[in-house]
Structures are given as C-alpha cells and as structure tokens.
Amino acid sequence: MPSRFRLHDLTIDLxxxxxxxxxxPLDVQGLSFRLLxxxxxxxxRVVGFDxxxxxxxxxxxxxxxxxxxxxxxxxxxxxxxxxxxxxxxxVRGRGYQLGEPPIAIDDTATNRRLSPWPALAAVLLLxxxxxxxxxxxxxxxxxxxxxxxxxxxxxxxxAAMGQRDNNERALALYDRALRQSPDDIAALTGASRARAxxxxxxxxxxxxxxxxxxxxxxxxxxxxDDAVAWSxxxxxxxxxxxxxxAIAAYERAVRLDPNDDATRSSxxxxxxxxxxxxxxxxxxLDMRGDPSKVRYREVQIARxxxxxxxxxxxxxxxxxxxxxxxxNVFANIAWPAFLFAQQRFDEAAAAIAEARxxxxxxxxxxxxxxxIALHKGNRDTATRYFRQALALRPQSSVAKTLADLYxxxxxxxxxxxxxxxxxxSTQIDNPWxxxxxxxxxxxxxxxxxxxxxxxxxxxxxxxxxxxxYLQASPLFRSLSGDPSFQRVLDTMRRRADADRMxxxxxxxxPSELPCSM
Numbered sequence: 001m002p003s004r005f006r007l008h009d010l011t012i013d014l015x016x017x018x019x020x021x022x023x024x025p026l027d028v029q030g031l032s033f034r035l036l037x038x039x040x041x042x043x044x045r046v047v048g049f050d051x052x053x054x055x056x057x058x059x060x061x062x063x064x065x066x067x068x069x070x071x072x073x074x075x076x077x078x079x080x081x082x083x084x085x086x087x088x089x090x091v092r093g094r095g096y097q098l099g100e101p102p103i104a105i106d107d108t109a110t111n112r113r114l115s116p117w118p119a120l121a122a123v124l125l126l127x128x129x130x131x132x133x134x135x136x137x138x139x140x141x142x143x144x145x146x147x148x149x150x151x152x153x154x155x156x157x158x159a160a161m162g163q164r165d166n167n168e169r170a171l172a173l174y175d176r177a178l179r180q181s182p183d184d185i186a187a188l189t190g191a192s193r194a195r196a197x198x199x200x201x202x203x204x205x206x207x208x209x210x211x212x213x214x215x216x217x218x219x220x221x222x223x224x225d226d227a228v229a230w231s232x233x234x235x236x237x238x239x240x241x242x243x244x245x246a247i248a249a250y251e252r253a254v255r256l257d258p259n260d261d262a263t264r265s266s267x268x269x270x271x272x273x274x275x276x277x278x279x280x281x282x283x284x285l286d287m288r289g290d291p292s293k294v295r296y297r298e299v300q301i302a303r304x305x306x307x308x309x310x311x312x313x314x315x316x317x318x319x320x321x322x323x324x325x326x327x328n329v330f331a332n333i334a335w336p337a338f339l340f341a342q343q344r345f346d347e348a349a350a351a352i353a354e355a356r357x358x359x360x361x362x363x364x365x366x367x368x369x370x371x372i373a374l375h376k377g378n379r380d381t382a383t384r385y386f387r388q389a390l391a392l393r394p395q396s397s398v399a400k401t402l403a404d405l406y407x408x409x410x411x412x413x414x415x416x417x418x419x420x421x422x423x424x425s426t427q428i429d430n431p432w433x434x435x436x437x438x439x440x441x442x443x444x445x446x447x448x449x450x451x452x453x454x455x456x457x458x459x460x461x462x463x464x465x466x467x468x469y470l471q472a473s474p475l476f477r478s479l480s481g482d483p484s485f486q487r488v489l490d491t492m493r494r495r496a497d498a499d500r501m502x503x504x505x506x507x508x509x510p511s512e513l514p515c516s517m
Contacts, residue, residue: 003015004104004105005040005102005103005104005105006102006103006104006105007040007087007098007099007100007102007103008086008087008099008100009021009022010026010078010087011105012036012037012040012102014037014040014041017029017033017037019033019036019078026077026078027077028074028077028078031056031057031070032070032073032074032077034055034056035052035056035067035070035071035074036074038051038052038055038056039088039096039097039098040098040102042097043098043101043102044097044098044100044101044102045097046091046094046095046096046097047095047096047097048094048095049064049067049095051095052067052095052096053066053067056070060158060161060163060166061165061166062163063359065357065358065359066327069326069327069358071088071090071096072326073323073324073326074088075087075088076323076324085099086099087099147180148177148180148181148184151173151176151177151180152173152174152177152184152186152187152190154173155169155170155171155173155174155177155190155194156170156190157170158170158173159190159193159194159197163327164201164202167194167197167198167201167202170190170194171191171194171195171198174187174190174191174194175191177190177191178191183222185219185222185223185226185228185229186228188215188216188218188219188222188229188232189215189216189219189226189228189229189231189232191212191215192212192213192215192216192219192232192233192235192236193212193232193235194212195208195209195211195212195215195236196208196209196212196213196232196235196236196238196239197239199212199239199240200235200238200239201329203361203362203363203392203393205394205395206239206240206395209236209239209240210240212232212235212236212239213233213236213237213240215232215236216229216232216233216235216236217233219232219233220233225256226256227253227254227256227257227260227263228253228257230249230250230252230253230256231249231250231253231260231262231263231266233249234246234247234248234249234250234253234263234266234267235266237249238250238266238270241430241431241432242431243270243273243274243431243432244431246266246270247267247270247271247274250263250264250266250267250270251267254267258288259288259289261287261288261289261291261293261294261297262293262294262295264283264284264286264287265283265284265287265294265296265297265300267283268280268281268283268284268300269296269300271283272300272303272304272307273432273433273434273463274431274433274462274463275433275462275463275464275465275495276463276499277304277307277308277465277496277499277500277503278308278499278502278503278506280300280304281301281304281305281308281503281510282503282506282508284297284300284301284304285301285508285510286508295328296328296330296331298317298320298321298325298331299317299318299321299328299330299331299334301317302314302315302317302318302321302334302338303334305317306318306338306341306466306468307465307466307496307499308496308497308499308500308503309496309497309500310500310513311342313512313513314338315338318331318334318335318338319335321334321335322334322335322351326358327358329360329362332355332358332360332362332365333355333360333362333364333365335351336348336349336351336352336355336365336368337364337368337469339351340368340371340372340469340472340473341466341468341469341472342468342472343472345372345375345376348368348372349369349372352365352368352369352372361392362392363389363390363392363393363396363399364389366385366386366388366389366392367385367386367389367398367399367402369385370382370383370384370385370386370389370402370406371473371474371475373385374474374475375474379406379409382406383403383406383407386399386402386403386406387403387407389402389403390402390403397423397427397435397438398434398437398438398441401419401438401441401442402441404419405441405442405445411445411446413446416442416445416446417446419442420439420442420443420451423438423439423442424439427439431462432462433459433460433462433463433464434459434464435459436455436456436458436459436462436464437455437456437459437464437470437475439451439452439455440452440453440455440456440459440476441475441476443455444475444476444478444479449478449479449482449484450484452476452479453479453482453484453485453488456470456476456485456488457488457491460488460491460492460495464492465492465495465496466492467489467492467493467496470489471489504516
C-alpha cells in the first residue's frame with residue numbers, strides 16, 4: 001500500500017506520521033494522526049465507531065463520545081468545519097468518512113526529485129545502511145524482554161492513557177507484578193502512583209493514597225537514589241494533603257533526575273497553591289524536554305497567569321487546554337472555575353455541562369454549579385448540587401459542610417458550632433490555604449463576620465491569592481463592603497503583584513508577557 005496521499009491541499013505521510021499543507025507541517029499527532037490514518041487507509045468508505053475504536057484505541061476501552069471528541073480535535077488541527085466539511089464528513093448513525101477519496105502519491109517520482117544526482121543517491125544509500133547497522137547492533141545488545149518487563153510495560157501503557165478504567169487496568173497489572181516480585185522498584189512505584197491517582201483524580205477515599213504512601217516509602221527504602229520512587233512518594237503525600245512533605249519529595253526527585261519535567265511541574269503546582277507564584281511559573285517554564293508531554297502544565301501556567309493578573313494570557317491557555325485536551329480532568333475543572341471567578345456565570349455553567357458530557361464527574365464541578373445556582377437565587381438547586389458533590393467525595397470536609405448547611409432553610413447553630421470546634425481541633429495545622437475558606441463559610445453561617453475575615457486572613461498568610469473568586473462567590477456575599485474583608489483582599493492582591501513584578505523583571509520572563517527586561 002502507498003504511504004503518501006493527497007487529500008485536497010493536504011499531504012499525508014503514513015510512514016513518517018506527518019501531515020503538511022503547502023509544505024508546512026500541521027500539528028496532527030498521536031491519536032489524532034492514528035484516526036486520520038485509519039480513515040485514509042479505508043479510502044472513501046464510511047468507517048463505523050466500532051471499527052475506529054478497535055483500530056485506533058485498542059486495547060484501551062473507550063466509548064463513542066471519546067471518538068467524537070477526537071474527531072473534533074482532528075478537525076481543529078486540520079482547520080476543518082463540521083458544518084461544511086472538506087476533510088472529514090459525519091455520516092449520521094454510521095460513523096465518519098473522508099470528504100473525498102485520498103489520492104496516492106507516486107513515491108518513485110518523489111524520490112527522483114529529492115535525489116537528482118546518482119552520486120548523492122549512493123551516499124544516502126550508504127548512510128542508510130550504516131544507520132540501519134547501528135540500529136540492529138543496539139537492538140542485539142538489548143536484553144530479551146521477560147514476562148515481568150512485559151507486564152510492567154503494559155501497565156505503564158495503560159497508566160499513561162489518563163482515564164479511570166485504564167488506571168484500574170494498570171493497577172491490576174502492577175499488583176500482579178508485585179506478587180511475582182515484591183521488591184521490584186518499577187512495580188512498587190507504578191502501583192503507588194496508580195493508587196494515589198484513585199484518590200487524587202477519581203474520587204476514591206484517602207485509604208488508597210495511604211496505601212500509595214506505604215508502597216512509595218518501601219521503594220525509597222530499597223533504593224534511596226531512585227528519582228522515580230521519590231516522585232511517587234511526593235505524589236502520595238500530595239494526594240494526602242501533605243503539601244510540605246510532597247514538595248520535599250518532589251524536589252529530591254528533581255535533584256536526582258534534573259530531566260524529570262513531570263515531577264518538576266508537580267512541585268510547581270504546590271508552589272502555586274502555597275502562594276509562590278513566581279517560583280511556580282519559573283519551574284513550569286524550566287522544561288528540559290518536550291513541554292507538551294507534561295500533562296497538566298498548561299493548566300498550571302494558566303492559573304499562575306490568572307493569579308498574577310495576566311488575564312488575557314490566562315484565558316488563552318485555559319481555553320486551549322479545555323478545547324484540545326477533553327480527557328484532561330483538571331482542564332475540565334479549571335476553565336469553568338476561571339469563568340466563574342470572572343463572574344461569567346452562564347459561560348461557566350455551559351463549560352461545566354460540556355465537561356460532564358465528556359464523562360468528567362468531579363465534586364469541584366458540582367460545587368461550582370451549586371454556587372452558580374446560589375448566585376441566581378436557586379437555593380433548592382444549589383442544595384442538590386452540593387449533595388451530589390458529597391456523594392462523589394464522601395470524605396471531603398467542604399462538601400459535607402455545604403451539603404449540611406444548605407439541607408435546611410434554618411441554620412442549626414449548635415451543629416455549626418460543633419463543626420467549627422471540630423475544624424479547629426483537626427484542621428488548624430492543615431497547610432492548604434483553601435481549608436480556611438471552609439472555616440469562613442461556617443463562621444458566616446452563624447453571622448460571625450469577624451471569625452470569617454480572620455479565617456480568610458489566615459488563608460492569605462498561607463498562600464491563598466484568588467481574590468476574584470472570593471468576590472464572585474455567593475458563599476462570601478455577606479462580606480461585600482466590609483472594610484476588614486477588603487483589607488484581606490488587598491493583602492492578597494499586593495502579594496500577587498509582588499510575584500507579578502518579579503516575573504516581569506526576570507531574565508526568564510516568557511515572551512507572551514509584557515516583560516521589562
């Protein structure tokens with residue numbers, strides 16, 4: 001079968017996995033290219049959902065919505081319009097087909113154009129032989145892959161897919177590898193990360209993260225110089241809310257392996273949450289490899305821009321991540337949260353609805369929808385959303401607080417008092433700034449405005465910088481106009497502005513910002 005095809009003004013090279021328009025490459029990679037290749041290989045035939053899922057995604061298990069989202073991304077990359085398609089047509093109820101039959105390109109003619117001189121062709125042939133010989137020599141030196149390595153490779157493949165079901169498949173394989181070899185570092189760290197992901201990404205309780213911590217501690221005990229083990233330890237601590245312990249483990253991993261961009265970005269996220277905005281941005285910009293391979297980096301950069309007041313740049317990155325990474329859990333949360341803080345409530349609600357259609361089920365989205373309902377005066381609707389948030393994350397303290405507070409029109413002051421006492425006895429040493437927002441909500445429920453402002457001031461001291469959210473949320477509406485509340489907001493803005501100036505005057509200031517260097 002030919003390897004190069006013409007489709008309208010596109011040149012599609014299946015062997016090199018490349019798409020060009022007028023000799024300029026387009027950003028069509030990974031699953032998007034595999035989807036396009038599948039359609040090209042079938043000519044002008046209609047390709048059904050089952051065939052696409054089997055050819056492009058197998059052995060991963062996906063649904064028709066995943067296929068639809070990937071077609072949308074491919075169309076965006078090609079500049080195609082679903083309403084007037086040139087390249088990919090939707091055949092209702094059946095699947096997809098190319099807009100016209102692809103035309104095979106004569107590779108022989110192409111090779112003659114690229115190699116006009118026989119001597120040059122000989123040199124290229126010798127170079128190809130030498131390159132092939134070197135590759136074969138390296139391959140012959142590689143050890144034969146045994147059953148354990150094959151098991152771990154398949155587990156890593158599933159884990160990299162970034163979806164709940166595939167995380168479970170990865171975990172099952174890692175556990176199987178551990179049963180065969182309990183001290184295998186790769187199996188220990190892989191099982192640790194998959195268990196922590198259950199807690200951090202997929203609404204499981206803290207027990208999974210505790211198991212993850214135990215596995216990672218065993219791995220670092222066996223190999224104290226293993227960067228991957230320290231990264232897994234950081235992730236487990238991260239998912240348990242131990243921000244300082246997580247930062248220490250992440251930083252040790254990066255010292256052991258300075259090329260570990262993913263772990264560097266994980267540390268950057270925690271810098272961001274602790275109010276170290278310039279440090280977070282610098283770490284996210286200091287990538288040693290391909291930044292696009294760091295899964296949540298763009299969302300983090302958008303958040304750092306937002307908190308430092310670079311709103312246009314923040315919006316561009318949030319929207320890009322939301323549009324081009326429909327399976328990115330945090331992109332599906334961050335974009336509507338950004339719109340909410342901008343008081344663009346209808347747009348936020350629409351983004352939440354789209355995230356749900358993509359299969360994202362997160363307590364954060366339910367809480368946002370509840371706050372939007374409160375803003376619109378729909379208390380009953382808000383109560384329903386807060387209950388759904390609690391159902392998704394029964395172990396979440398803030399979800400329980402909101403669900404119980406809004407369960408009745410009458411505030412149970414005794415319950416609130418007990419809840420505040422419990423919070424102060426169990427959460428007072430919690431380093432996460434957002435934890436103090438829950439205490440502020442409880443204080444406002446019993447009209448303790450001074451207690452609420454004190455809690456928000458503590459949040460600012462711990463690193464909370466999102467003054468816009470506090471102004472937008474109906475949870476804090478009763479503080480509007482309170483001078484002490486305004487002073488807390490001013491403190492947050494002033495500290496964020498200090499980081500903003502540090503970025504603008506830094507040598508590493510990104511070119512998309514109005515740098516002063």
